[in-house]
Amino acid sequence: xxxxxxxxxxxLEKAKRLEAAGILLYPGGCQRxxxxxxxxxxxxxxxxxxxxYVAVAGRIRRLNSKGKISFAHIEDESGRVQLFLxxxxxxxxxxxxxxxxxxxxxxxxxxxxxxxxxxxxxISVDTTKLTLLSKALSPLPVVKEQRHEDxxxxxxxxxxxxxxxxxxxYADLAVNKSVREVFIKRARTxxxxxxxxxxxxxxxxxxxxxxxxxxxxxxxxxVTHHNQLHQDLxxxxxxxxxxxxxxxxxYDAVYxxxxxxxxxxxxxxxxxxxxxxxxxxxxxDYEGVMDIxxxxxxxxxxxxxxxxxxxxxxxxxxxxxxxxxxxIREAVQEYLDFDYMDFPTSDALYAYLRAHGLADGLxxxxxxxxxxxxxxxxxxxxxxxxxxxxxxxxxRDVSPFAKRIQGDADGADxxxxxxxxxxxxxxxxxxxxxxxGNAFTELNDPRDQQARFVEMKRLYDEDSDETxxxxxxxxxxxxxxxxxxxxxxxxxxxxxxxxTDQDSIRDVLxxxxxxxxxxxxxxxxxxxxxxxxxxxxxxxxxxxxxEKKRRIALYLPQADxxxxxxxxxxxxxxxxxxxxxxxxxxxxxxVMTDEHFYRVEDELVEMRIADFWRSIS
RNA sequence: GGGCGCGUGGCGCAAUGGCAGCGCAGUUGACUUUUAAUCAAUUGGUUGCAGGUUCGAGUCCUGCCGCGCUCACCA
Numbered sequence: 001x002x003x004x005x006x007x008x009x010x011x012l013e014k015a016k017r018l019e020a021a022g023i024l025l026y027p028g029g030c031q032r033x034x035x036x037x038x039x040x041x042x043x044x045x046x047x048x049x050x051x052x053y054v055a056v057a058g059r060i061r062r063l064n065s066k067g068k069i070s071f072a073h074i075e076d077e078s079g080r081v082q083l084f085l086x087x088x089x090x091x092x093x094x095x096x097x098x099x100x101x102x103x104x105x106x107x108x109x110x111x112x113x114x115x116x117x118x119x120x121x122x123i124s125v126d127t128t129k130l131t132l133l134s135k136a137l138s139p140l141p142v143v144k145e146q147r148h149e150d151x152x153x154x155x156x157x158x159x160x161x162x163x164x165x166x167x168x169x170y171a172d173l174a175v176n177k178s179v180r181e182v183f184i185k186r187a188r189t190x191x192x193x194x195x196x197x198x199x200x201x202x203x204x205x206x207x208x209x210x211x212x213x214x215x216x217x218x219x220x221x222x223v224t225h226h227n228q229l230h231q232d233l234x235x236x237x238x239x240x241x242x243x244x245x246x247x248x249x250x251y252d253a254v255y256x257x258x259x260x261x262x263x264x265x266x267x268x269x270x271x272x273x274x275x276x277x278x279x280x281x282x283x284x285d286y287e288g289v290m291d292i293x294x295x296x297x298x299x300x301x302x303x304x305x306x307x308x309x310x311x312x313x314x315x316x317x318x319x320x321x322x323x324x325x326x327x328i329r330e331a332v333q334e335y336l337d338f339d340y341m342d343f344p345t346s347d348a349l350y351a352y353l354r355a356h357g358l359a360d361g362l363x364x365x366x367x368x369x370x371x372x373x374x375x376x377x378x379x380x381x382x383x384x385x386x387x388x389x390x391x392x393x394x395x396r397d398v399s400p401f402a403k404r405i406q407g408d409a410d411g412a413d414x415x416x417x418x419x420x421x422x423x424x425x426x427x428x429x430x431x432x433x434x435x436x437g438n439a440f441t442e443l444n445d446p447r448d449q450q451a452r453f454v455e456m457k458r459l460y461d462e463d464s465d466e467t468x469x470x471x472x473x474x475x476x477x478x479x480x481x482x483x484x485x486x487x488x489x490x491x492x493x494x495x496x497x498x499x500t501d502q503d504s505i506r507d508v509l510x511x512x513x514x515x516x517x518x519x520x521x522x523x524x525x526x527x528x529x530x531x532x533x534x535x536x537x538x539x540x541x542x543x544x545x546x547e548k549k550r551r552i553a554l555y556l557p558q559a560d561x562x563x564x565x566x567x568x569x570x571x572x573x574x575x576x577x578x579x580x581x582x583x584x585x586x587x588x589x590x591v592m593t594d595e596h597f598y599r600v601e602d603e604l605v606e607m608r609i610a611d612f613w614r615s616i617s
Numbered sequence: 618g619g620g621c622g623c624g625u626g627g628c629g630c631a632a633u634g635g636c637a638g639c640g641c642a643g644u645u646g647a648c649u650u651u652u653a654a655u656c657a658a659u660u661g662g663u664u665g666c667a668g669g670u671u672c673g674a675g676u677c678c679u680g681c682c683g684c685g686c687u688c689a690c691c692a
Contacts, residue, residue, distance in 0.1 A: 141627070160628090
């Protein structure tokens, strides 16, 4: 429950005084004629004073009273403009609200008047009428800004505590313009991606988020339950299998932009829910997907930043095609200076890596493919791929949905034949050392696909992330014939990071996931008081005991515990009554007063609320 | 999950184990062209929570909560 602090109490006091003066704090309606930007633009046409009448609205971001004249800056989404406020123009009554700061910084107001320039040269609204639109009862953090002559802005004071910014994103957005801009660019990124994919002739579709079987990626899912159907459901970890079924249905190319959920660790580039883009296009292979990928990134960067050359964390990245392309085998040769095909088993490879000091953190029981992809690429090469780089031709045992590499095995020696047999047409691409996406020539042979499911089951433990449940319906779809196709998946949040120069995924998510803080004793008390009020109502009704039990203000089913609220002075002599209630209740019963918290036993045993809370949660 | 770091008025920060302070914001007053306005006066704190050591704890110790970085895991 809200406990107003000193500043908030002052604002509540101001609110009372405004209401006493007959002013509505939250009136209905508003007659804005111009956005702030439009008002300034309209004035630029003809700078004659008094000729441009406007009604603008916005939040007060600065208020500076100079006696009988005051200046305010109001801000709407389009920008800021100064209000020139004079006693003579507004009248005594209205002007006093400003001078006495009953109308305050952070309030929303509407101002009407004509556009003018102050003596100092700032374009302003010569305000003749000022109306309160919404009173801010809590002050926002203070950030002052100074505009320099060259147009740049420096800020004084800041709101930068990351935890508070993420938990109270509204305040972050309200105060930090640069944060607002990130999310405008995010919207533009997603629009550009849609425009691009639409123009490629792809159909946007929506597939289930709640799936009875998850698949299409190597990740742990969230599980939930449908009560009526008595069925567990998974939140999707990818769209892949549902999208590819649609190619069987006759669409040549489909895409989806939406949320995936993966029950895994968070980091600067991982969030439990994230936005994914996947597309599948018939009659192209992974080379075709590479071409689309390069063009899509270049196009999107141009739409969002104006150029396919972007600045990211101090580096210039050139997203224009063509990107560097090399196979993972070539990458290992180039960066680590050996040919892993000389060590075609996990034991041999492990022995080599160990002998060459490359085995740190490597699990010797891992599969051969995981050693190459997760360990060599992930730990030794990835971070060096700064400019956009496509790494292709991945080992088969980490690529259950990719078609094996196409190549002429005739005349190849044994090593090359083994290479062709053990690799797939799959690529990932990396920008600034970060994996940006994953694509393959999709496997469309149902017999091979079934073999892969079985192979994955054999290779990996039940609880390994690599385990992919066998999806019979997917195989059935494929047996009807799936056109050859290339598929693509990419984390949109990471792309937004690149285009907005942010180094943490949390800064491109409006509401990044944070752990719920344990409720403080005061919060609990407040909650109980509130519930007690509700309970009070229930008790006035003449209800059967079972019903009363159900309606106990705070009945906690998981603990079979109930909490009673009493005023401290009503506690005396009520022990017998409480014990009756406890018996009727047949569970644990606690009593709370405005000062203490008790467990009902043969007598009342005082305890700490936090201990109680801990014991049941 | 491991390691490192952080948590002090609304916001940003300070304080050898020794009076909890500063700037901005706020409050009161002055000022009819200010713009980080200025000038004068002034309010506001159970230092994340719970224990411990000590004559004395924001500071040292233990546990817990939250956040950040990092490693592991993963995409």
